[in-house]
Amino acid sequence: MLVDRRAALGFALLGGAAVSAAPAAGRTATRTGRGIEGQLAPDLGNGRFLNPVLSGDRPDPAILKDGADYYLTFSSFDAYPGLTIWHSRDLVNWQPRRPALTRNIGSVWAVSLEKHAGRYFLYIPVKASPNDIFVIWADHIDGPWSDPVPLGLNRHIDPCHAVAEDGSRWLFLSGGDRVRLSDDGLRLAGPVEHVYDPWRYPDDWDVEGFSPEGPKIHRHGGWFYMLTAVGGTAGPPTGHMVIAARSRSLHGPWEQHPGNPLVRTRSLDEAWWSRGHASLVEAPDGTWWSLYHGYRKDFWTLGRQCLLDPVEWTADGWFRMTGGDLSRPLAKPRGGQAVPHGMALSDAFGGPLALGAKWTFFRPAPDEAARVRVAEGQLHLAARGLAPSSGSPLLLNAGDTSYRFECTIAIDPGCTAGLVLFYDDKLYCGLGFDTARFVTHQYGIERGRPANPHGARMRLRITNRRHIVAIHTSGDDGRTWQRFDRGMEVSGYHHNVRGGFLSLKPGLYAAGTGSARFSDFRYAALAD
Incomplete structure (x- = not known):
């Protein structure tokens, strides 16, 4: 049955089909490589674009031409609401619409987004207890999406839906395996079978591991x-790569591409490391392209x-x-009316909170949305846990190499609140305060700091x-600032140190206890 979980779970999503991309007051959206709030924008405004087409944490892209x-x-892992759907008409400019998944079913890995017989499907692998692959469906891309249905596949990741020449439906899986689906796509209709042995790279290449994953099936000519990823997702920058095979039938046999690997980072001097997990897609002008991360x-x-990589x-x-x-500008695909790219990350909290499209909870409890209320230009956030590690912070996906963010925060007695740079519940940094003192967060550890001169309200x-991280505080709404006596360096706050594939x-x-009130949240990208 279809469930509008926006109502069922209380998530206050946006009223329209897409997030407004209007810039914050005093800023102008441009198409010169820097867009809203100075954020990276791919469209250079001269018929060319510069990668990335979507900056920030956008792993395992699943593309659908409709x-x-x-x-x-993209994979949304522990961020909820998750699986936000992005929309484009030209493959370069993208705008977020609605999240498809609001109930926490586990850490969401690489999904398959498909349309079959007029219905949209998402096949969702999760790391949970137990692991599984779920399916949800909708009759419109903006939902409502069905409640997740487990398929009972606990040994595989990275499903890809494919339809054979005889009309049968299949999920291709990690490791060169596949499984047949029922005609409605909501159940398994057979056992898992091994159908493909991926191409193997030379033994002297520096990789993370073989890890054949992310199969993407395309029918053409x-x-x-x-297309398959091998070499491991992270680890050495030269590891992750794209390989390909083909067959006249979806049932095989498969022959290896003579040019494997098709994509691989070969030098640490390259602009992009660990490139892989590719799909093929046809542009409005009939040219072909590949999306990968x-x-x-x-x-x-x-x-x-x-x-985004052109294909010949x-x-x-x-x-x-x-x-x-991909270090240089490339000619854009022709045709297709560009949508406004991206969205403002600043938030005046003047309407429903953009949960999923902009803000996400980290590993939320079922009642997490009940903590949030927006009124009179303030985000009211009920306190939970003892620190960011146990309190499910609200997070943004930032894609700039340098940026700053600030907010005015007022707290109730018994509440500690603040701003963080958050990887996961074991690795984060930032500054919080209660009515008496500051609390620093560094390496995921809380430490009491000197007395708080601003009391229950300040701007951070x-x-x-x-x-290189610097923290400032203000007791007069940002007219004057005091640098906090604790600097930080966060280049190690990433997957190769902590695991988890996050950002x-x-x-x-x-x-x-109590709650905090956040107002006038501002984000700005900075020139390096």
Whole structure:
């Protein structure tokens, strides 16, 4: 049955189909590589674009072409509401719509977004107890989406829905396996079977591990093409890569691409590391492109970002990627009316909180949304837990290498609140305060600091300039600032240190008892 979980779980989502991309007061959205609030924007305004097409933590892109519209979503892991659907008409400019998943079913990994017989499907692998792959469906891309249905697949990740030449429906899985689906796509209709042995790289390459994952199936020109990631998602920057195989039938046999690997970071000097997990998609002008993810050089903290690479079909029926290392501007696909790109991360809290599209909870409890209320230009956040580690902070996905964010915070007695740079519940930093003292957060550890001269209300600012963090406080709404006597360096707050495949995100929290009131939240990208 279809469930509008926005009402069922109390998540206050936006009233429209998409998030407003209007810039904050005093700023102008541009198309010169820097957009709203100075954030990175791909469209250079001259018929060219510069990767990433979506900055910040956008891993494992799942792309769907639906007529003139393109829909895209990403692994959302422990962020809820999750699986926000992004929309584009030209593959370069993207705007968020609604999240498809609001009930916490576990850590969401690489999904498959499909449309079959007029209905939209999301196949969702989760790390939980137990692991499983779920399916949800909707008759409109903005939902309402059905409640998640477990399929009983606890040994595989990275499903990809595919329809065979005989009309049967299948999920291709990690490790070169697949399983048949029922005709309605909501149940398994057979056992898991092994159908493909992925191409193997030379033993002397520096990789994280073999890890064949992320299969993506495409039908074109009488062939089925399967793109697969091998080499491991993170670890050495030269590990993750894209390989391909093809078959005349979805039932095989599969022949390896003679040019494998099609994409691989070969040098630490390249602009993008650990490139992989690719899909193929046709642009409005009939050209072909590949979407995949990669880490920006030296910035594992930002997570895997979404990259767009031009594809050329060759006379032998194969294809190759032609964008090189993606460090230079590329010609945009022609045609397609561009939507406004991205969204403002600043928030005046003047309407329903943009949960899912902008703000997300980290690993929320079932009643997490009940903590939130927006009224009279303030976000009221009920306190939970003793610190950010146990209180499910509200977080943003930032994609800039340097930025600052600030907010005015007022607290009840017994409440501790503040601003954080948050990787997960064991690794974060920032500054909080109660009515008597400051509390520093560093390496995921809380430490009491000197007396708080501002009392129960102050403005906090965190600046993250290429991993160097400075904190300022103000007792007069930002007219004057005092630098807090604790600086930090956060280049190690990432997956290769902590695991989890996450990113370092700005956010806010309230712990203890009572509640905190946040107002005039501002985000600004900074020039490096």
